[in-house]
Amino acid sequence: MREQPDTVEGTETLGTAARRCLAGGVTEHLLYPDRAAAGDALANRLAGYAGRPGLLVLGLPRGGVPVAARVADRLGAPLDVLLVRKVGLPWQPELAMGAVAAIAGRIDLVRNEEVLAADRITDEEFRAGCGRELAVLRDREARYRDGRPPVELAGRTVIVVDDGLATGATMRAALAVLRPAGLARLVLAVPIAPRRTCRELAGSVDELVCPSQPADFAAVSQGYLQFEQTSDDEVVRHLAAHRG
Numbered sequence: 001m002r003e004q005p006d007t008v009e010g011t012e013t014l015g016t017a018a019r020r021c022l023a024g025g026v027t028e029h030l031l032y033p034d035r036a037a038a039g040d041a042l043a044n045r046l047a048g049y050a051g052r053p054g055l056l057v058l059g060l061p062r063g064g065v066p067v068a069a070r071v072a073d074r075l076g077a078p079l080d081v082l083l084v085r086k087v088g089l090p091w092q093p094e095l096a097m098g099a100v101a102a103i104a105g106r107i108d109l110v111r112n113e114e115v116l117a118a119d120r121i122t123d124e125e126f127r128a129g130c131g132r133e134l135a136v137l138r139d140r141e142a143r144y145r146d147g148r149p150p151v152e153l154a155g156r157t158v159i160v161v162d163d164g165l166a167t168g169a170t171m172r173a174a175l176a177v178l179r180p181a182g183l184a185r186l187v188l189a190v191p192i193a194p195r196r197t198c199r200e201l202a203g204s205v206d207e208l209v210c211p212s213q214p215a216d217f218a219a220v221s222q223g224y225l226q227f228e229q230t231s232d233d234e235v236v237r238h239l240a241a242h243r244g
Contacts, residue, residue, distance in 0.1 A: 030191070030192065030211055030212035030223060031223065031224070031225060032191055032192075032223055032224050032225070033224075033225050033226065034224065034225065034226040034227075035063065035066040035067045035070075035163055035224070035227075035230075036066060036067075036070050038067050038070075038163065038191035038192075038223075038224070039066065039067040039068070039069065039070025039071050039073075039074070039161075039191075040070055040074065041191060041211055042067065042070075042071050042161065042189045042190075042191060042209060042211070043070060043071050043073075043074035043075060045189070045209045045211060046071065046075060046159065046187070046189060046209060047074075047075075049075055049077075049157065049159065049187070050074070050075045050076055051075075051076055052075075052077075052157055054155060054156040054157055054184065055075060055076075055077040055078075055156070055157050055159070056077060056078055056080065056151065056153070056156050056157070056158050056159070057071050057072040057075065057077045057078070057079050057080075057158075057159045057161060058079075058080055058081065058082040058103070058158060058159070058160050058161065059079065059080075059081055059082070059161050059162070059238075060081070060082055060083075060084055060160070060161070060162040060170070060171070060174060061081050061083060061140065061144065061230075061232075061235050062229070062230035062231070062232065062234070062235050063162070063163040063164075063229075063230045064161050064162035064163050065079075065081060065230065065234070065235045065238050065239070066163075066230060066234065066238060067161050067162070067163050067191065068159075068161035068238075069238040069241070069242065071159065071161055071189065072242060075159075077159070078151075078242060079238065079239065079242040080103075080151045080239070081103075081141075081144050081145075081235070081239065082101065082103050082160060082174050082177070082178070083101065083102050083103065083137050083140060083141050083144075084099055084100070084101040084137075084170045084171075084173050084174045085099065085100050085101075085133035085134070085136055085137045085170075086098075086099050086133070086169060086170050087099055087100060087126070087129040087130050087133050088129070089115070089119055089121070090125065090129065095115060096112055096115065096167065096169040096170070097111070097112050097115045097116050097119070097121055097126065097129065098110055098111045098112050098116070098126060098129070098130065098169070098173075099133075099169050099170045099172065099173035100130050100133050100134050100137060100173060101170075101173040101174050101176065101177040102134075102137055102138070102141065102177065103150070103151070103153070103177055103178070103181075104150040104151055104152070104153055104181065105150050106177050106180070106181070107134070107177070108173060108176045108177035109130055109173070110169070110172045110173040110176055111126065112169055140232070143232060143236065144232075144235055144236060144239055146236070146239075146240075148243070153178070153181040153182070153183060154181060154182040154183070155182060155183070155184050156183060156184055157183070157184050157185040157187070158178065158183050158185070158186055158187065159187040159188075159189055160174060160175070160178070160186070160187065160188050160189070160205075161189050161190070162190050163190070163191065163220060163224075164190055164191055164192040164193060164220030164223060165190050165192075165193035165194070165197050165198075165201075165210075165220070166193075166194070166197070166217075166219065166220060167197065168193070168197040168200060168201050171188070171190075171201060172201070172204070175188070175201070175204045175205065179204075185206045185207075186205045186206050186207075187205060187206060187207045187208075187209065188201060188204075188205045188207070188208045188209070189208075189209040189210075190209070190210050191210070191211060191212060191223060192210070192211075192212040192213070192214070192217075192220055192222075192223035193210050193212075193213060193217070193220075194213065194214070194217035195213045195215065195217075198210050198213055
């Protein structure tokens, strides 16, 4: 499979950066034009999986789906979604006290024990937060899946894709729901994440691909020239395009 040309800040191409990362280096300040270009960068790194029987690409809605769609296109793999919702503190919703994930009829909860302890969150408060997010998750699953049956996971090589990671709280929930599924191989692929998060998640998967791990990481958006919010309609369009 031929690599796609990619654009980055400075003179290093994404293909060059990917090969350097494979050799153990860490690339800083990669700048992706958009999520599709980020998907191409990941596909270049994942080229060895192209055409593998049973390969499945799972995107995390919403922003991870356009990235995953490009990976699925390049690798010739089917695309589906792995739904995850952050469970925020009641008075600070952007700070995750946990996360809830669902796929193929399975639901898993992940607790952020550090936040729960620091803010003295009771089990009742945590369960209430999870219940609220689970209701949103189920509504989105019904819309995205549009009557399609749950995807079969057992025995498959699964590549989980998001548009980037910060603390990794939602991705931990995503990986937790996949662990009991009997996968042949589990790969995590993201265009940008802090080094610490990559180190923490590396032991939970068979392979982790992250071309850009900036030492001065502040937000996922710093890795993109264009980083508009992905809509539910866009997610539905990507899934419909891969349905046949």
